[in-house]
Amino acid sequence: MTSAPTSPPATADFSLRRRPASEKLLDQGFHYLTLALASFVGLLLLAIVLTVFHGAREAIATFGARFITTSSWDPVNNQYGAFVAIYGTLVTAFLSLLIAVPLGIGTAIFITEDLIPTQLRNLIGLMVELLAAIPSVVLGLWAIFVMEPAIRPALNLLHTLFWWSPFFAGEPQGPGMAPAILILVVMILPIITAISRDALNQVPVELRQGAYGVGTTRWGALMNIILPAAISAITGGIMLALGRAMGETMAVTMIIGNSLNFDLSLLAPGNTIASMLANQFGEADGIQVSALMFAALILMILTLVVNIIAQWIVRRLSLKY
Amino acid sequence: MTNTATNQTSTGSDVCMSLQNVTISYGKFEAVRNVFMDIPHGRVTAFIGPSGCGKSTVLRALNRMNDLVPGCSLKGRVLFDGNDLYDRRIDPVEVRRRIGMVFQKPNPFPKTIYENIAFGARINGFKGDMDELVERSLRKAAVWDECKDKLQESGFALSGGQQQRLCIARAIATEPEVILMDEPCSALDPISTLKIEETMHELKRSYTIVIVTHNMQQAVRVADMTAFFNAEAVEGGSGKVGYLVEFNDTERIFNAPSQQATQDYVSGRFG
Amino acid sequence: MNYSPITYSNTPLFERRPLTYNPNLFRNRFNQFCTSLAGLFAAMAVLPLFLVLIYVLVQGGKLLSFQLFTQLPPAPGLEGGGIGNAILGTVVVTLVASLISIPIGVGGGIFLSEYSRNGWFASAVRFANDVLSGVPSIISGVFVYGIIVATRAIGGQSYSALAGGIALSVLMLPTVIKTTDEGLKLVPQELRWGAYGVGASKVVTILRITLPAAFTPIATGVVLAIARAAGETAPLIFTALFSPFWPEGVLNPIATMSVLIFNFAIMPYEAQNELAWAASFVLVIMILGANLLARWISKAAQP
Numbered sequence: 001m002t003s004a005p006t007s008p009p010a011t012a013d014f015s016l017r018r019r020p021a022s023e024k025l026l027d028q029g030f031h032y033l034t035l036a037l038a039s040f041v042g043l044l045l046l047a048i049v050l051t052v053f054h055g056a057r058e059a060i061a062t063f064g065a066r067f068i069t070t071s072s073w074d075p076v077n078n079q080y081g082a083f084v085a086i087y088g089t090l091v092t093a094f095l096s097l098l099i100a101v102p103l104g105i106g107t108a109i110f111i112t113e114d115l116i117p118t119q120l121r122n123l124i125g126l127m128v129e130l131l132a133a134i135p136s137v138v139l140g141l142w143a144i145f146v147m148e149p150a151i152r153p154a155l156n157l158l159h160t161l162f163w164w165s166p167f168f169a170g171e172p173q174g175p176g177m178a179p180a181i182l183i184l185v186v187m188i189l190p191i192i193t194a195i196s197r198d199a200l201n202q203v204p205v206e207l208r209q210g211a212y213g214v215g216t217t218r219w220g221a222l223m224n225i226i227l228p229a230a231i232s233a234i235t236g237g238i239m240l241a242l243g244r245a246m247g248e249t250m251a252v253t254m255i256i257g258n259s260l261n262f263d264l265s266l267l268a269p270g271n272t273i274a275s276m277l278a279n280q281f282g283e284a285d286g287i288q289v290s291a292l293m294f295a296a297l298i299l300m301i302l303t304l305v306v307n308i309i310a311q312w313i314v315r316r317l318s319l320k321y
Numbered sequence: 322m323t324n325t326a327t328n329q330t331s332t333g334s335d336v337c338m339s340l341q342n343v344t345i346s347y348g349k350f351e352a353v354r355n356v357f358m359d360i361p362h363g364r365v366t367a368f369i370g371p372s373g374c375g376k377s378t379v380l381r382a383l384n385r386m387n388d389l390v391p392g393c394s395l396k397g398r399v400l401f402d403g404n405d406l407y408d409r410r411i412d413p414v415e416v417r418r419r420i421g422m423v424f425q426k427p428n429p430f431p432k433t434i435y436e437n438i439a440f441g442a443r444i445n446g447f448k449g450d451m452d453e454l455v456e457r458s459l460r461k462a463a464v465w466d467e468c469k470d471k472l473q474e475s476g477f478a479l480s481g482g483q484q485q486r487l488c489i490a491r492a493i494a495t496e497p498e499v500i501l502m503d504e505p506c507s508a509l510d511p512i513s514t515l516k517i518e519e520t521m522h523e524l525k526r527s528y529t530i531v532i533v534t535h536n537m538q539q540a541v542r543v544a545d546m547t548a549f550f551n552a553e554a555v556e557g558g559s560g561k562v563g564y565l566v567e568f569n570d571t572e573r574i575f576n577a578p579s580q581q582a583t584q585d586y587v588s589g590r591f592g
Numbered sequence: 593m594n595y596s597p598i599t600y601s602n603t604p605l606f607e608r609r610p611l612t613y614n615p616n617l618f619r620n621r622f623n624q625f626c627t628s629l630a631g632l633f634a635a636m637a638v639l640p641l642f643l644v645l646i647y648v649l650v651q652g653g654k655l656l657s658f659q660l661f662t663q664l665p666p667a668p669g670l671e672g673g674g675i676g677n678a679i680l681g682t683v684v685v686t687l688v689a690s691l692i693s694i695p696i697g698v699g700g701g702i703f704l705s706e707y708s709r710n711g712w713f714a715s716a717v718r719f720a721n722d723v724l725s726g727v728p729s730i731i732s733g734v735f736v737y738g739i740i741v742a743t744r745a746i747g748g749q750s751y752s753a754l755a756g757g758i759a760l761s762v763l764m765l766p767t768v769i770k771t772t773d774e775g776l777k778l779v780p781q782e783l784r785w786g787a788y789g790v791g792a793s794k795v796v797t798i799l800r801i802t803l804p805a806a807f808t809p810i811a812t813g814v815v816l817a818i819a820r821a822a823g824e825t826a827p828l829i830f831t832a833l834f835s836p837f838w839p840e841g842v843l844n845p846i847a848t849m850s851v852l853i854f855n856f857a858i859m860p861y862e863a864q865n866e867l868a869w870a871a872s873f874v875l876v877i878m879i880l881g882a883n884l885l886a887r888w889i890s891k892a893a894q895p
Contacts, residue, residue: 019793023793024793027795030798031707031795034703035703035707035708037696037697037699038699038700038703038704038708038714039717040700041717041766041769042716042717042720044724044765047739048724048732048735048762051734051735051738052735052738102633103633103636106629106630106632107630107633107634110633113630114391115630115631118391124634124637124638126887127641129883130883131641131644133816133820133879134876135822135824135825135850135876136824137853137854137857137872138644138648138823138853138872138876139644140854140857141853141857141868141869141872142643144857145651147643186640189640205389206424207430208389209422209424209428210428210430210491212417213386213421213422213424213492214417214418214441214445214491214492214495215415215418215421215444215445215495216444217414217619217620218623218627219623219626220619220623222626224430224440224444225431228431240726246728247728247729247730247731249728249729249730249826250825250850250854254854254857274826277733277734281734281829282829282830292734299728299730299731300727300728303727303728304723304727306726307722307723307726310726311722311723401611402611404611406611408612410613411611411613412611412612412613412614412620415613416611419608419611444619445606446606446607496606
């Protein structure tokens with residue numbers, strides 16, 4: 001205000017010296033609005049669980065625990081057992097983790113150590129993040145037309161060498177568990193790499209100095225000091241990746257073969273809960289829908305447990321380092 | 322302290338490390354330039370000077386710790402045991418095994434107290450009695466009494482001062498010839514500081530010690546030799562570059578320095 | 593206690609090796625080996641991106657033409673055609689999802705960060721949000737199928753674009769809440785105090801000061817969430833379904849690029865397979881573009 005001092009001062013210029021009731025109401029209202037929106041998340045989670053459970057009730061009542069242990073999926077006679085899908089879900093998820101964990105942690109180490117110029121490290125980090133952005137269905141398309149034909153000679157070789165093992169029995173025929181596992185590796189690798197990289201970057205530089213100070217080599221420091229200090233966050237990331245691998249749908253559906261018959265061989269077609277849902281939900285009716293809901297419930301419980309453990313690990317251990 | 326004024330210039334076999342025209346840069350910027358210095362054997366040498374004068378940089382150059390800093394480079398020669406430490410053929414790991422280091426902030430490993438000591442020894446190929454080595458190292462670092470009942474507890478269970486002495490014990494467990502200490506007491510309370518200084522008095526009977534300190538009283542208390550670093554503005558540029566002003570017996574540096582800048586600093590007129 | 597005299601070999605406990613680098617030492621060999629292995633792993637990690645991008649760009653780029661964007665897919669067995677309806681459908685479904693999840697998510701994020709930063713309720717909501725973000729995408733499809741499609745809850749319709757959008761919004765919501773929450777937490781407390789200091793009410797402070805200050809991280813997160821939703825397939829295959837025709841409003845089934853890729857990839861017709869590649873091309877370009885845009889937003893805002 002540039003005007004000369006006047007009396008009485010200011011009152012004329014400010015009409016809102018006292019807050020009107022409407023403004024307080026607005027304040028309150030906004031508070032409650034955001035409260036309601038935040039609560040929505042919890043309600044949504046609850047609604048998902050309840051909806052799936054509700055849909056599964058009929059199948060739970062009809063099949064009970066037999067659903068998990070039997071492997072007949074027979075829409076004609078309305079007999080349903082999800083063992084093949086549950087087995088496939090667990091096997092593909094764990095085997096893909098087995099491959100992706102060393103790859104991801106190795107990559108994370110490679111781009112957090114000063115082995116190559118910083119720009120190149122950032123570029124590799126960026127590319128891994130972009131890999132995570134490629135839609136699952138595109139990876140599935142690529143797996144069908146490019147990856148699976150390309151790796152078939154290798155799978156054939158596995159079969160030739162280990163034909164006596166039930167895990168490599170049967171000539172690879174195209175879609176199967178093994179290509180599904182490989183495409184899962186591609187999908188969970190970015191998660192493991194990104195989380196491991198962040199975890200390694202958060203290890204205090206003093207610890208590294210201390211390790212080098214007593215005369216360790218780079219890998220001596222990494223294996224004895226730095227990785228142990230970061231292992232909790234990395235473990236949390238691995239659990240998140242496991243949850244993702246179990247729930248991953250499209251790419252797996254397109255390449256796993258969607259077989260309803262149990263086969264121990266990794267070279268044979270298989271199935272997962274998620275791909276069974278993707279394949280059958282649209283055309284199912286009657287108790288088949290309920291059976292699919294039951295399978296969805298099992299998948300949800302599996303991923304919820306894994307995710308809750310992951311959150312718990314990350315939260316509990318982020319206090320330390 | 323027995324020998325202060327008699328050994329003014331160290332010569333020949335008494336020299337432990339020798340810096341010859343050392344200039345250290347971070348990227349394009351020189352941090353400290355043209356340092357000549359002979360660090361004597363079996364003594365405590367202190368580096369003092371105002372902030373930003375490059376004394377910690379020079380200290381870290383003595384066991385190639387600056388290798389961990391991206392873009393840090395060194396010109397000149399650092400001689401130790403007949404080798405130029407910055408020769409291409411030198412293995413920095415081997416250097417650090419013989420020149421140990423204690424850092425500004427206590428940094429015990431996230432392991433048990435016992436393992437904190439044993440780790441360094443084990444990777445250095447120690448084959449002897451580990452229990453005895455752990456006890457001996459902790460005793461030398463004057464922290465045995467506080468630790469002996471909780472060797473299997475985490476190093477973080479100790480107080481800050483105890484952690485720092487654990488780090489000293491960790492450094493001496495590998496039997497280095499030189500121990501570098503980068504402001505080892507700056508994060509500690511006065512009582513812990515006193516204990517660490519007592520530890521240093523014990524250690525200098527067996528080791529060559531180089532210590533960077535902000536605290537001039539500490540330099541007077543523990544050091545036989547003192548190097549005073551200062552920083553000057555770079556001509557035509559922004560920022561400062563450090564250089565060595567004077568290096569002599571501690572007594573001379575504090576009582577009869579040859580340079581006016583040293584006189585000003587030790588009498589508290591700046592810095 | 594006795595201290596040994598100072599010599600360069602003051603103890604026989606440790607062997608003294610020369611200071612020079614010895615490549616034959618076990619530890620140096622081990623180091624070399626591990627470093628090479630890590631480099632190999634890093635190369636293997638980026639290899640799939642290259643291979644996928646090359647194939648999508650080459651195979652999909654072949655079909656790039658004007659009619660690809662303007663025509664409907666051909667009937668099975670016929671040649672030619674385009675994916676115009678699917679492109680439009682992806683935009684519609686993603687828009688629906690954004691319109692639902694962004695207001696809810698930003699509002700919920702505001703509550704977490706501004707009204708109840710450390711309360712038990714906020715921790716519970718954050719936990720639920722993290723758990724929700726881990727729910728497989730197919731489950732959100734099952735959920736929307738169970739609650740909307742099967743019950744014909746919206747306009748008496750079963751499959752619809754709206755149902756598809758809702759299913760996608762379930763996937764977007766956790767990301768939007770999380771980025772809003774974290775973005776607002778980065779706003780310095782002094783800024784809020786400054787606004788309160790001149791007598792601004794809480795709602796004015798949030799809407800005029802805090803939220804704009806956190807625009808960059810929130811926008812970055814939202815763009816990434818939209819990009820991810822646009823590529824999702826699993827929640828759509830039995831909610832939005834598919835349609836060989838142009839979109840007929842949000843209450844009818846709608847074609848999307850992702851479902852088109854899924855349907856056409858497993859068809860035994862070459863024309864359909866090629867359209868799947870073309871749709872992948874468009875989708876990947878859109879998504880990578882959005883990712884780079886998000887990166888650019890966050891970089892441009894840095895001083």
